[in-house]
Amino acid sequence: MFEEYYQKYLRIESNIPEEQRQKLNFLIFSIKNNVNTEIEINPENYPDLEIDEIQGLFNLPIEAQKSMFCSVFKSLELEDDSKIFGELHVKGEMLGIWRTKKLELNLTHKKLIVPRKEGNVEMQLQKYGIIWVGQKKIKSLHYCFILLAHSQAIYDYYKQLILGSDDEEYAKKWFNLLNGICDSKSKKQRRMSVEFTKQMIGNSALTKSDQFDLSKSDNYNESCLSSKPEKKDMQRILEQSESPDNQKKDSQETFTCFKEEDKSQFNAQIPQNIKECIPKLTNIPWYLCDVTVNKFKQGEFYKVGNNVYKSVSKKGLYQVQIILEHDIDIVKHFLYEGFGFNKFIIKEWTMFDYEDYKVVDQTRIQSIFGYGREKQIYLMRHKSQECIIEKQLNTLNPIYSIAKLFKKTKNSLYNGLQQRNQNNSNDLLTQSTIVQILCQLDENIFLDTQNIAYMEQYHGLKDYIDYIINFRDLNFDQQQIQTLNMQLSNKSEDLIIQKIDQSIELERRVPNNIMELLEFVQENKHWNACLKKQFQMEPIQVEQKFMKSTSEGHFLLKNDWKVDQNQGGLLYVDQVGLREQRKVFSYLLSQIGCNIASGKSIMSISLPVYVFEKQSNLQRYANSLTYLQYLDEAAVQIDYLFQFKNFLSYGYGTIILYLNMWKPFNPILGETYSGFINGCPIYGEQVSHHPPISNLLIYGKGYRVNHRLCTIASISANSVSGINQGYTKVLFYESNNEFIFLPCSGLYTGTLYGNKLFQMVGKFHVIDLKHKLVAEIKLNPYPSSIWKQRRDHLDDYFEGFIYEVNDQFIKRFQNDGYLKFKELKQNEIVRSISNINGIWHKNMFIDNQEIWNINTQPYILEDEDNPLPSDSNFREDLIAWKTSNFHLAMKIKIKMEEQQRSDAKLRKKH
Numbered sequence: 001m002f003e004e005y006y007q008k009y010l011r012i013e014s015n016i017p018e019e020q021r022q023k024l025n026f027l028i029f030s031i032k033n034n035v036n037t038e039i040e041i042n043p044e045n046y047p048d049l050e051i052d053e054i055q056g057l058f059n060l061p062i063e064a065q066k067s068m069f070c071s072v073f074k075s076l077e078l079e080d081d082s083k084i085f086g087e088l089h090v091k092g093e094m095l096g097i098w099r100t101k102k103l104e105l106n107l108t109h110k111k112l113i114v115p116r117k118e119g120n121v122e123m124q125l126q127k128y129g130i131i132w133v134g135q136k137k138i139k140s141l142h143y144c145f146i147l148l149a150h151s152q153a154i155y156d157y158y159k160q161l162i163l164g165s166d167d168e169e170y171a172k173k174w175f176n177l178l179n180g181i182c183d184s185k186s187k188k189q190r191r192m193s194v195e196f197t198k199q200m201i202g203n204s205a206l207t208k209s210d211q212f213d214l215s216k217s218d219n220y221n222e223s224c225l226s227s228k229p230e231k232k233d234m235q236r237i238l239e240q241s242e243s244p245d246n247q248k249k250d251s252q253e254t255f256t257c258f259k260e261e262d263k264s265q266f267n268a269q270i271p272q273n274i275k276e277c278i279p280k281l282t283n284i285p286w287y288l289c290d291v292t293v294n295k296f297k298q299g300e301f302y303k304v305g306n307n308v309y310k311s312v313s314k315k316g317l318y319q320v321q322i323i324l325e326h327d328i329d330i331v332k333h334f335l336y337e338g339f340g341f342n343k344f345i346i347k348e349w350t351m352f353d354y355e356d357y358k359v360v361d362q363t364r365i366q367s368i369f370g371y372g373r374e375k376q377i378y379l380m381r382h383k384s385q386e387c388i389i390e391k392q393l394n395t396l397n398p399i400y401s402i403a404k405l406f407k408k409t410k411n412s413l414y415n416g417l418q419q420r421n422q423n424n425s426n427d428l429l430t431q432s433t434i435v436q437i438l439c440q441l442d443e444n445i446f447l448d449t450q451n452i453a454y455m456e457q458y459h460g461l462k463d464y465i466d467y468i469i470n471f472r473d474l475n476f477d478q479q480q481i482q483t484l485n486m487q488l489s490n491k492s493e494d495l496i497i498q499k500i501d502q503s504i505e506l507e508r509r510v511p512n513n514i515m516e517l518l519e520f521v522q523e524n525k526h527w528n529a530c531l532k533k534q535f536q537m538e539p540i541q542v543e544q545k546f547m548k549s550t551s552e553g554h555f556l557l558k559n560d561w562k563v564d565q566n567q568g569g570l571l572y573v574d575q576v577g578l579r580e581q582r583k584v585f586s587y588l589l590s591q592i593g594c595n596i597a598s599g600k601s602i603m604s605i606s607l608p609v610y611v612f613e614k615q616s617n618l619q620r621y622a623n624s625l626t627y628l629q630y631l632d633e634a635a636v637q638i639d640y641l642f643q644f645k646n647f648l649s650y651g652y653g654t655i656i657l658y659l660n661m662w663k664p665f666n667p668i669l670g671e672t673y674s675g676f677i678n679g680c681p682i683y684g685e686q687v688s689h690h691p692p693i694s695n696l697l698i699y700g701k702g703y704r705v706n707h708r709l710c711t712i713a714s715i716s717a718n719s720v721s722g723i724n725q726g727y728t729k730v731l732f733y734e735s736n737n738e739f740i741f742l743p744c745s746g747l748y749t750g751t752l753y754g755n756k757l758f759q760m761v762g763k764f765h766v767i768d769l770k771h772k773l774v775a776e777i778k779l780n781p782y783p784s785s786i787w788k789q790r791r792d793h794l795d796d797y798f799e800g801f802i803y804e805v806n807d808q809f810i811k812r813f814q815n816d817g818y819l820k821f822k823e824l825k826q827n828e829i830v831r832s833i834s835n836i837n838g839i840w841h842k843n844m845f846i847d848n849q850e851i852w853n854i855n856t857q858p859y860i861l862e863d864e865d866n867p868l869p870s871d872s873n874f875r876e877d878l879i880a881w882k883t884s885n886f887h888l889a890m891k892i893k894i895k896m897e898e899q900q901r902s903d904a905k906l907r908k909k910h
């Protein structure tokens with residue numbers, strides 16, 4: 001038994017998840033060295049295993065080790081026969097030539113392995129959707145289907161793969177098989193408010209009887225599907241291909257798997273629509289009736305010109321459903337599917353017959369359209385009720401070509417459109433080309449083409465919609481300014497003079513109103529206001545003010561978070577934040593594409609400001625240092641252990657208080673911040689730009705706190721991890737004790753799909769070099785594993801000890817510095833003094849005494865009245881973003897980034 005599994009294991013070792021692999025490896029190691037008890041174990045080879053576990057496993061009798069190996073291996077469900085081999089025709093990506101390829105389908109890992117000369121391609125099927133195409137009549141007679149990557153950016157080598165077979169049965173079997181595995185769930189939502197319904201997308205349903213029923217004797221070429229799984233597996237395959245339906249129930253969007261019922265639902269919908277509409281809109285053909293106002297609002301339908309088109313976008317896949325109209329009679333519905341509009345533009349598009357999903361051949365299109373592919377295609381998309389955009393795409397300049405904007409006028413937009421369709425009059429619509437719009441915008445101070453170019457450049461067409469929305473806002477701004485100007489010119493000159501006088505007086509005061517503040521700063525008036533500044537070096541007596549939770553939510557967690565009961569951790573449920581993040585993530589996907597999986601730092605790349613917090617990182621740090629009561633309390637004590645414990649809570653508090661999911665503004669070198677926490681002055685300065693390091697200093701009551709912090713955040717496939725790397729040092733004047741706090745990191749998973757779960761991970765430390773004390777607290781010390789049935793603690797549990805350490809550690813720490821320090825070594829610990837545990841988002845116990853909990857209120861941070869001109873409060877981009885004017889903020893941000901860059905160049909030069 002063991003031998004058999006062992007052989008299998010050797011073959012598939014690389015496919016096994018890391019932790020299990022280490023365990024299996026270690027078991028093999030122990031089994032092989034069973035006689036040799038003297039052998040040394042190197043735990044570094046098994047980083048995911050606990051030392052205890054390693055020892056325990058090693059000491060087991062060999063039989064137990066073997067059976068353990070087998071059971072672990074079995075539990076992985078990595079049976080070899082979960083692979084299916086077959087042969088299909090694959091259409092070449094470049095030349096479109098069909099080649100027969102031996103494919104391997106790995107059911108366990110949901111991979112399709114396609115052989116290529118340059119090396120096999122392993123396609124993770126979850127990244128793909130599948131569409132049945134049917135028989136292509138012109139070039140080949142294959143029955144084919146397409147695997148399509150959901151997202152432009154995430155795919156394994158092939159964005160799309162066309163597969164086929166001469167044998168319809170066989171092709172369908174493969175299709176059904178893959179259909180069960182390919183992802184049918186929408187993982188990533190598009191950034192549009194437009195929602196899509198089932199009937200828009202889907203592959204043709206293959207009837208039940210067509211399903212991959214391998215329990216019947218195979219009547220197709222056996223050599224093609226050469227591995228013959230046992231019956232038991234067949235059962236599984238069948239189940240698998242069923243399972244997406246279950247998932248579908250809880251997902252709002254469906255992509256593949258077009259089931260019978262859906263289809264009938266769809267069919268039933270049309271007549272209903274007609275019934276609804278016909279009484280209201282009598283003169284239009286029935287197919288226009290589905291453009292009911294409601295449906296239109298929901299973004300389900302779009303129509304254009306004399307031909308009616310619908311465009312649907314989903315999962316990075318653009319679909320344009322085109323209903324062709326020929327002399328008022330419709331000829332046919334067509335469905336176009338492709339990746340993005342670019343594909344659409346560069347001739348490479350295919351039309352599918354909307355009813356039977358078969359590819360429409362070129363001659364047919366020509367006969368209906370009157371022209372071939374290269375010619376113009378109309379397409380229209382819309383976002384809001386107020387405006388829509390109609391666009392003609394041609395091969396030359398897709399973006400600026402001929403886009404027309406319709407603004408909703410008093411009369412209904414839809415009426416207008418219909419009217420236009422019928423008699424080509426534009427009377428009811430304000431219509432202007434994009435080019436014109438751009439010119440208009442050019443004259444406005446707030447809006448310039450740069451912003452639009454920015455959007456266009458990066459977001460491409462898919463973000464067109466947002467552009468329209470923005471345009472609408474801008475237009476609104478413009479109108480307001482116009483009216484303002486009108487008002488102004490009406491006023492008498494005296495009044496204006498009076499105003500100017502007033503403003504001179506006011507110049508020394510920093511305005512409260514954000515718009516005024518921006519102007520104030522832009523005119524550099526804040527320099528005046530700050531001239532009389534004196535630094536406060538001592539704490540002052542003030543009334544204590546604490547941050548309080550209100551009816552609107554917890555002071556820190558607001559209503560943005562929910563505790564995850566299954567795994568532990570916090571679920572991010574803030575709708576506003578999530579929406580903005582989604583926008584930026586799709587932007588990122590389009591921008592950095594595949595790199596997204598490689599752990600890119602998001603602190604240094606330029607992002608649209610949507611996800612930015614409305615304060616600078618310096619302010620955010622300052623806000624997170626407000627648990628000063630712990631230190632106040634410690635300063636009056638001489639007991640160093642008491643001070644140590646209190647400092648631990650303070651340090652931990654800084655991590656907790658920093659928690660929110662908005663991205664801090666990129667720092668500007670030399671930016672400063674000053675404020676007061678309960679009367680204690682706090683000063684912060686941005687001392688480095690790359691990496692963005694800030695130093696902060698608090699003059700406390702009997703102590704001084706130094707912070708050196710550097711926010712690091714990197715984005716990878718489905719998560720963002722972040723840490724405020726650096727240290728927090730406190731010096732208590734009286735006892736001359738110094739403590740150091742080193743933070744842990746946070747992990748935000750589910751950024752692209754799944755639940756948005758935030759978790760603290762790793763370890764955090766407090767170090768007292770003088771008294772040789774170290775607290776090491778480990779988050780999630782008992783991770784779930786397949787050997788543990790029940791868990792006492794979820795992932796959000798932390799546990800640690802205050803240890804007394806030896807000189808070895810002190811030396812190491814002093815040599816290596818705080819950055820290199822990761823954790824205590826076993827031989828550096830002398831004894832443990834206290835134990836610490838808790839749930840990171842709930843409470844902290846030191847020796848079973850609660851020292852902190854999530855309702856512990858920090859002090860309020862107050863801004864300094866007359867800060868330096870370089871204060872965060874005077875950052876133009878921040879002020880602009882505080883007004884929530886995206887364009888303005890973006891414009892200033894770009895400007896400031898450019899300034900920074902040229903400054904940096906100058907610095908290098910001199």
Ligand SMILES: CC(C)CCC[C@@H](C)[C@H]1CC[C@H]2[C@@H]3CC=C4C[C@@H](O)CC[C@]4(C)[C@H]3CC[C@]12C
Nearest residue numbers: 581584611659660661662663713722723724746
């Ligand atoms: C849409 C994307 C690209 C932008 C949003 C990125 C957000 C999620 C990132 C940017 C900066 C990140 C933070 C950076 C630093 C820390 C401190 C650490 O102790 C806990 C995690 C935390 C709080 C991170 C949480 C996630 C975070 C807020």
